[in-house]
Amino acid sequence: xxxxxxxxxIRSKLDNIYKIFVSKKDIEYFENEIIKIIKHFNKRYIKKxxxxxxxxxxxxxxxxxxxxxxxxxxxxxxxxxxxKLKKYFNTIHFLxxxxxxxxxxxxxxxxxxxxxxxxxxxxxxxISKSNNVMADIVINHSSARGLWFKNFLKKKExxxxxxxxxxxxxxxxxxxxxxxxxxxxxIKIFKKSDYLWRTFSPDQIDLNFKNPSVLIQFIKIMIHLIxxxxxxxxxxxxxxxxxxxxxxCINLKQTHEIIKLLRIIINLxxxxxxxxxxxxxxEKENLSYFGKNDEANWIYNFSLPPLLIHAFLFENSxxxxxxxxxxxxxxxxxxxxxxxxxxxxxGIRPTEGLFNEITLKNFxxxxxxxxxxxxYRKVQNKIKKVYEANITVFDALKKxxxxxxxxxxxxxxxxxxxxxxxxxxxxAIYFNSMFGTSNDEAKFIITGNNxxxxxxxxxxxxxxxxxxxxxSKQGIVYQNMCNLLxxxxxxxAFHPNASRHNINLGSNFFxxxxxxxxxxxxxxxxxxxxxxxxxxxxxxAYYSWNNLxxxxxxxxxxxxxxxxxxxIWLSNK
Numbered sequence: 120x121x122x123x124x125x126x127x128x129i130r131s132k133l134d135n136i137y138k139i140f141v142s143k144k145d146i147e148y149f150e151n152e153i154i155k156i157i158k159h160f161n162k163r164y165i166k167k168x169x170x171x172x173x174x175x176x177x178x179x180x181x182x183x184x185x186x187x188x189x190x191x192x193x194x195x196x197x198x199x200x201x202x203k204l205k206k207y208f209n210t211i212h213f214l215x216x217x218x219x220x221x222x223x224x225x226x227x228x229x230x231x232x233x234x235x236x237x238x239x240x241x242x243x244x245x246i247s248k249s250n251n252v253m254a255d256i257v258i259n260h261s262s263a264r265g266l267w268f269k270n271f272l273k274k275k276e277x278x279x280x281x282x283x284x285x286x287x288x289x290x291x292x293x294x295x296x297x298x299x300x301x302x303x304x305x306i307k308i309f310k311k312s313d314y315l316w317r318t319f320s321p322d323q324i325d326l327n328f329k330n331p332s333v334l335i336q337f338i339k340i341m342i343h344l345i346x347x348x349x350x351x352x353x354x355x356x357x358x359x360x361x362x363x364x365x366x367x368c369i370n371l372k373q374t375h376e377i378i379k380l381l382r383i384i385i386n387l388x389x390x391x392x393x394x395x396x397x398x399x400x401x402e403k404e405n406l407s408y409f410g411k412n413d414e415a416n417w418i419y420n421f422s423l424p425p426l427l428i429h430a431f432l433f434e435n436s437x438x439x440x441x442x443x444x445x446x447x448x449x450x451x452x453x454x455x456x457x458x459x460x461x462x463x464x465x466g467i468r469p470t471e472g473l474f475n476e477i478t479l480k481n482f483x484x485x486x487x488x489x490x491x492x493x494x495y496r497k498v499q500n501k502i503k504k505v506y507e508a509n510i511t512v513f514d515a516l517k518k519x520x521x522x523x524x525x526x527x528x529x530x531x532x533x534x535x536x537x538x539x540x541x542x543x544x545x546x547a548i549y550f551n552s553m554f555g556t557s558n559d560e561a562k563f564i565i566t567g568n569n570x571x572x573x574x575x576x577x578x579x580x581x582x583x584x585x586x587x588x589x590x591s592k593q594g595i596v597y598q599n600m601c602n603l604l605x606x607x608x609x610x611x612a613f614h615p616n617a618s619r620h621n622i623n624l625g626s627n628f629f630x631x632x633x634x635x636x637x638x639x640x641x642x643x644x645x646x647x648x649x650x651x652x653x654x655x656x657x658x659x660a661y662y663s664w665n666n667l668x669x670x671x672x673x674x675x676x677x678x679x680x681x682x683x684x685x686x687i688w689l690s691n692k
Contacts, residue, residue, distance in 0.1 A: 121158060132380035135372075157384065169391045171545065173609070177545060178548060178550060182234070206601075209250055211250050220262040225257055251351060259356040262324075283362060285314050294368045350391070350393065370404055375414060396419075417453070424465050432520075436625075443629075465515065486515060489517055512532070533596075533600070536552070543633070552600075613633060629648055632644070644686070645681065647684055672687055
């Protein structure tokens, strides 16, 4: 129910964001617009709650991650999902499925449409009846070839004043960049010279959130997505949303206030939804998007992929252990979204403050040997730094200085995922990771886009045939991954908010304890990060516990023995 207190909260946030940009009368108008949107929605929908649990597992994919020439690809995906993945995942994150002009869907032309070759809203809604669906709201920018930008150039609605322009006096010297192209584009428009702001590419023009009409549009986009079955929203590149002269133009107060406002709005809707912030940033900045439990419901655990991959490649858990020990436990209603791989590369910014220069240099050198490309960002004084390593996780973990022939590539790969799946939070697995997909060098040669090495699309018949063969690489990886996911969903101690306690067994191991919310189940997770057999001293009480993965544990002279890159989950139940 929309109370006076709720309305005051909405007004308070609008004042915090807009009071120096628009009149009180205008703020009142936008407040009423938001209230009308909420009331109109709630008249049509009865209250529905969503529960996260140890069964909550997320699959990251494109609408055409599996395709066939005969059908629209979302239908092809659904067919494959029903046969091969439904038992292990209850949530699907479809990367942008809207009409787009570039960046694999992230240069959105129209948020209210589905790309025709993928399918339509009925296809999304159908999938949502048996699974939670997560979708991107590409909120920072929009396509230079979309309707909004065309209208912007004609001063027409929707689009008038939607895009960010600055004059030559705007000081950008402190701006934190995620890319290395030219940020501003000079254009002659409306009888004056201005500069368009382009954080991510020349085809992705930043939106002007100083205009409250842009915010109202995105609230309407959220409502439209909910009506079509989407209940989890990934706010893409949200950290860059607000720009101010002489600032870093990242993580500004108004950006956080906008997320708080969106959180208030979704909390007032009858259908419960979830906000996920995508902020590929150093740890402290990333964590700030939880706010005081009043911003994002989930945040991506961006530090986990580089730390985990580094630990396996260098057979040393020191950095991973230190980070895990200091990582705060989540509060009820919040969660980490854990992943090793996504449609992008392995983010390097999240290692800032965690790796020293020599460690980072050696890490990047090893990744390059394994076939990585690198994308760069521009920092002050025109210096370029690596922004992300573009490589599939399978190739990243295939060989190391300790294992130059890749003798233990499978053990490394499965154990890395075992850690991610058992860590505090919700596990998210990229579609291609389910099959150990290698770099798509052919696509990279055609497009020259570094990220395309990790965006392979599977022909439906091809992947189905590969999985029929238990001895194929894809079949072996798939079976191992499914086994881990199947075990996870039966353990109360793997609830996303079950407590996590770091256990330091030395640099050869990574270990932590998970305790269920009701304190009934405890699981000790231990991984040998070495290519050699390792022994460790553990409380002997644990030796009688059940190893949920595989065979009975080996103990000799009161020492626990783990094979190279072996993971065990010891449960008291």
